[in-house]
Amino acid sequence: MRSRHRRLRYELLETRDLLTTVQISDELVGHHASRVSVPVNIDDATGIRAAEIRIEYDTAQLDVQPKDVVAGSAWAGTAVAMANVDEQTGVTTVFVFSTTSLAGGSGSLVDVSFTINRDVQATKTAIDLAEVRLDEGQIELTVT
Secondary structure, rough: OOOOOOOOOOOOOOOOOOOOEEEEEEOOOOOOOOEEEEEEOOOOOOOOEEEEEEEEOOOEEEEEHHEEEEHHHHHHHOEEEEEEEEEOOOEEEEEEEOOOOOOOOEEEEEEEEEEEEOOOOOOOOOOEEEEEEEEHEOEEEEEE
């Protein structure tokens, strides 16, 4: 029987800054029956090829369709975005990816255009950035 030997490969990460911040602004303003664009921003997009983003929202106040989700400015037109919208639970899962890694910079990973329902009574609503995975979890991040 032939035995298989595997060598452990490692890289010292002390010299690399792997943390990046992904966020949705809390200063978005919209009016009844209008649309509001919600960018999911990243502060350092260096080396990113893909992102999986889960956004939660109140379906009584907001509406979104898959066509309302597009790749953001960080991709400079090189990415494709696909969205899965669950209107019952108010969860939108977005997959955005490119064939090449981003050189760097900041911008939006995706832009989501929500329609504010006509019958909204509240003056505020939450749009929650529930989960973000960059490059299938290979890049660490902080969510603010």
